[in-house]
Amino acid sequence: MPGNRQIIVRGRPTCIPQAEHFELVDGNMPFAGAGEILIRNLFLSVDPAMRGWLADTSNYSQPIAIGSVMRSLAVGEVVESNAPAFAAGERVMGWFGWQQFAATTPDAVIRKVEDRDLSPSLALGVLGLNGVTALLGLEKVARPTAGDTVVVSTAAGAVGSAVGQIAKLLGCRTVGITGGAEKLAICRDEFGYDVAIDYQAPGLDQALANVCPQGANVYFDNTAGPISDTVYRNLALHARVVTCGTASVSSWNPVPTGPRIERIVMTRRAQIGGFVVLDYMDEFQPAGARLAQWVREGKLKYREEIVDGIENCPGAIADLYEGRNLGKRLIRLV
Amino acid sequence: MPGNRQIIVRGRPTCIPQAEHFELVDGNMPFAGAGEILIRNLFLSVDPAMRGWLADTSNYSQPIAIGSVMRSLAVGEVVESNAPAFAAGERVMGWFGWQQFAATTPDAVIRKVEDRDLSPSLALGVLGLNGVTALLGLEKVARPTAGDTVVVSTAAGAVGSAVGQIAKLLGCRTVGITGGAEKLAICRDEFGYDVAIDYQAPGLDQALANVCPQGANVYFDNTAGPISDTVYRNLALHARVVTCGTASVSSWNPVPTGPRIERIVMTRRAQIGGFVVLDYMDEFQPAGARLAQWVREGKLKYREEIVDGIENCPGAIADLYEGRNLGKRLIRLV
Numbered sequence: 001m002p003g004n005r006q007i008i009v010r011g012r013p014t015c016i017p018q019a020e021h022f023e024l025v026d027g028n029m030p031f032a033g034a035g036e037i038l039i040r041n042l043f044l045s046v047d048p049a050m051r052g053w054l055a056d057t058s059n060y061s062q063p064i065a066i067g068s069v070m071r072s073l074a075v076g077e078v079v080e081s082n083a084p085a086f087a088a089g090e091r092v093m094g095w096f097g098w099q100q101f102a103a104t105t106p107d108a109v110i111r112k113v114e115d116r117d118l119s120p121s122l123a124l125g126v127l128g129l130n131g132v133t134a135l136l137g138l139e140k141v142a143r144p145t146a147g148d149t150v151v152v153s154t155a156a157g158a159v160g161s162a163v164g165q166i167a168k169l170l171g172c173r174t175v176g177i178t179g180g181a182e183k184l185a186i187c188r189d190e191f192g193y194d195v196a197i198d199y200q201a202p203g204l205d206q207a208l209a210n211v212c213p214q215g216a217n218v219y220f221d222n223t224a225g226p227i228s229d230t231v232y233r234n235l236a237l238h239a240r241v242v243t244c245g246t247a248s249v250s251s252w253n254p255v256p257t258g259p260r261i262e263r264i265v266m267t268r269r270a271q272i273g274g275f276v277v278l279d280y281m282d283e284f285q286p287a288g289a290r291l292a293q294w295v296r297e298g299k300l301k302y303r304e305e306i307v308d309g310i311e312n313c314p315g316a317i318a319d320l321y322e323g324r325n326l327g328k329r330l331i332r333l334v
Numbered sequence: 335m336p337g338n339r340q341i342i343v344r345g346r347p348t349c350i351p352q353a354e355h356f357e358l359v360d361g362n363m364p365f366a367g368a369g370e371i372l373i374r375n376l377f378l379s380v381d382p383a384m385r386g387w388l389a390d391t392s393n394y395s396q397p398i399a400i401g402s403v404m405r406s407l408a409v410g411e412v413v414e415s416n417a418p419a420f421a422a423g424e425r426v427m428g429w430f431g432w433q434q435f436a437a438t439t440p441d442a443v444i445r446k447v448e449d450r451d452l453s454p455s456l457a458l459g460v461l462g463l464n465g466v467t468a469l470l471g472l473e474k475v476a477r478p479t480a481g482d483t484v485v486v487s488t489a490a491g492a493v494g495s496a497v498g499q500i501a502k503l504l505g506c507r508t509v510g511i512t513g514g515a516e517k518l519a520i521c522r523d524e525f526g527y528d529v530a531i532d533y534q535a536p537g538l539d540q541a542l543a544n545v546c547p548q549g550a551n552v553y554f555d556n557t558a559g560p561i562s563d564t565v566y567r568n569l570a571l572h573a574r575v576v577t578c579g580t581a582s583v584s585s586w587n588p589v590p591t592g593p594r595i596e597r598i599v600m601t602r603r604a605q606i607g608g609f610v611v612l613d614y615m616d617e618f619q620p621a622g623a624r625l626a627q628w629v630r631e632g633k634l635k636y637r638e639e640i641v642d643g644i645e646n647c648p649g650a651i652a653d654l655y656e657g658r659n660l661g662k663r664l665i666r667l668v
C-alpha cells in the first residue's frame with residue numbers, strides 16, 4: 001500500500017519562509033471516511049500569501065499550526081468518494097495541502113475543474129487564485145473605466161500579468177512595473193502592457209511621471225514598499241488603489257516605515273481598498289469561467305513554472321520573494 | 335467714504351501660517367459692477383485647511399497668490415446688488431475673503447443664509463464647512479451603520495464634534511480622541527461621546543484597544559500622524575477611514591515618515607478615502623438644512639470662539655494648530 005508524502009510545518013518564520021521551516025515526511029495513506037472524498041493531488045500551488053498564513057501575527061486567516069501539513073491550494077482527482085456531490089475521476093481544486101493525497105470533507109473543495117480542454121494546473125493560476133484575484137480586485141476595488149491609466153506592480157507575476165491583460169481588455173492603458181530586462185520584455189511582448197518600467201533602474205519617480213503625465217487612475221499594488229511610494233506620488237485625482245500584496249516588504253516585525261500618504265490621499269481624494277480573494281470563494285466558479293473563455297480566445301496569456309516533485313515545496317516560497325520566477329510556480333506530483 | 339480693511343498674503347509659509355505671513359491694509363471701498371453684488375462681511379472663517387490653500391505644493395485648489403486678499407469663507411449681508419438673484423439685505427455665505435467688503439460675481443456665493451432664527455455665524459461652522467464636512471464625510475466615505483464603533487480624531491474640534499454627534503444620531507458608538515482634561519470633559523458632557531480618550535496621556539494604543547475590543551469600524555481622521563497610526567492598528571475588519579485632515583503633521587516638506595499601513599489595509603480589507611468638502615458645493619444647501627434642523631432640536635451642539643476685529647486674522651491659523659481653541663474660530667467684523 002502506498003504512503004502519502006507530506007510537507008509538515010516545523011518552524012514559524014519571522015520573515016520569508018525558508019526550506020528549513022518545513023519537513024518532508026512519509027505519512028500513512030489516508031482513506032475517505034463517511035461523507036468524505038479521497039483526492040490524489042496533481043499540482044500543488046506555491047503562493048506569496050503563504051508567508052502570511054504562516055505568520056503568527058494578525059492576518060486574514062488562522063496561522064497554520066506547527067506540526068500540521070502545510071496549507072495550500074491544490075488541484076487533484078477524486079479517487080474515492082463517500083460524498084454524493086462527487087464522483088471518482090472528477091477533478092477538483094481546493095484546500096488539499098502540500099501532500100500527495102488528501103482525505104477531506106467536501107467543504108475543502110472550492111470548485112470542480114471541468115475545463116478538460118485546458119491543463120488542470122490552470123485552476124491554480126490564471127483560472128484560480130491569481131486570475132480571480134486580478135479580475136475581482138479590479139472589479140470590486142479598482143473599478144476601472146475605459147481610458148483609465150492602470151499601474152501594476154509585480155507586473156510580470158502571476159497576479160500582475162493577469163491584471164495588466166484584463167485592464168487592457170476593459171479598455172485601459174496599462175503601465176507595468178517589474179524588475180530586469182527579461183521581465184520588461186515579457187511585459188511588453190507577451191502581456192501587452194502599453195509601457196513597462198524597470199524599478200531596478202534609477203529614476204523610477206521620473207519614469208513614472210513621464211509615462212503617466214495625468215497620473216495613475218488605478219494602482220494595483222502587489223508590493224508595498226518604495227515602489228508603491230513612487231506610484232502614490234503619481235496618483236491622479238480620484239485614483240483607486242488595490243492593496244493586494246506586500247512582496248517588497250521582507251518583514252513586518254517591526255513594522256517598517258515609509259513616507260506618510262495621508263496628504264496624498266486627502267488632496268487627490270484617493271480611495272484605497274484592501275483585497276483578499278478568499279473573501280470571494282462563491283465567485284470562483286463564474287470568475288474562473290470568464291477567465292477560461294479569455295484564455296481559449298488567446299486574450300489572456302499566462303506563464304507557468306512547473307517543478308516536479310513534492311521535495312521541491314520547502315524552498316519554493318523563498319524563491320518567489322527573490323523575484324526569480326517567471327510565471328506561476330507549481331509543483332507537479334503526477 | 336469708508337475704506338475696506340483687508341488681510342493681504344505677504345509670504346508663503348512652509349509649515350503653519352503665522353501672523354508674519356499676512357499684512358493688514360486699508361483698501362479702497364469696492365463697488366458692485368455690472369452683474370455683481372457688494373457684500374459687507376459679518377463673520378470671517380478661520381480654517382485649518384488654509385494651510386493647504388497657502389502652500390505651493392500640490393493641493394486640491396490653486397495656491398493663493400502673494401499680494402492677494404487671503405482666501406476665506408465668510409458670511410455677509412448684501413449691501414448692493416446688480417445681480418437678479420440677490421437683493422440688498424439678504425445674507426449670503428461664500429468666498430468673500432478676509433476683508434470687510436467684497437464686490438463679486440454671484441459665483442462666489444455658496445448659499446443664501448435664510449435661517450433667521452439662528453446666528454449667521456453658524457453658516458461658517460456647524461451649518462457650513464465644518465458641519466457639512468462631518469455629515470458628508472460620514473455619508474460619502476465612512477457609510478456607518480447602527481452599532482458601528484466610530485473613532486474620531488480632533489474629537490472636540492469644529493469638524494470632529496459634529497462627526498461624533500452625527501454618528502451618534504445614526505446609531506453608532508462614538509469614541510473621541512482629544513487632548514487634555516478640559517476637552518475630554520467637553521467631549522463627554524457636551525458632545526455626547528460614549529468614550530473620550532486623551533492622546534496626551536501615555537498608553538494610547540492600549541486605551542484604544544480597551545475601548546474598541548472589536549476594533550474601530552469607522553475612523554474619521556482629522557490628524558494623520560501618530561494618533562492615526564494607533565487607530566490604524568485598531569481597525570476592525572472592513573473598516574472605513576475618512577482621510578479629512580492632517581492637523582498633527584506640522585510640515586509636509588519633507589514628507590514625514592510613519593509606519594507602513596499596507597499590511598493592515600490588506601489583511602483587514604480596510605477602505606480609505608480622501609474627503610474634501612469643496613467637492614460637494616452643490617450639496618451645501620440641503621446638507622445645511624438638515625444640520626440646522628438638528629441644531630434647532632438640540633441634537634447637534636457646537637462651540638464658537640468668536641474674536642472681534644479683522645486685525646486678529648493673521649495669527650488665527652497658528653492658534654488652531656496649537657490646539658488652543660475650543661470651538662469654531664471666527665472673526666466678527668460687525
